[in-house]
Amino acid sequence: MKGGCDCGAVTLDIPGVPDRVNACPCGFCSKAGALWGYFPRDSVTVTGRTQLYRRASRRLEIHRCEECGILTHWLEPTGRWHETGVNMRCFDPDTVAAIEVVVDP
């Protein structure tokens, strides 16, 4: 399934619709309005230029479009985690609205 940021500079390609999405309640994600879908790292393709933010308390690199600022995905920089998180807000809203939402910090 293809999606992307608001301006179109960053595109995201994921292997399919996840069974559930996570409305992470942490300070960052709740302020950003992120809805995370988790996928094997190798299965997600991202194109376009992003800026990254490293949250002080965690080791994740959170990426946003350099142009429009929409939050697109996060990566764990050492590669120890096999998963990556993709902001499902970047995909077709009707498709995403049908996915079960969990709240998991």
Ligand SMILES: [Zn+2]
């Ligand atoms: Zn953009």
Ligand SMILES: [Zn+2]
């Ligand atoms: Zn969070």
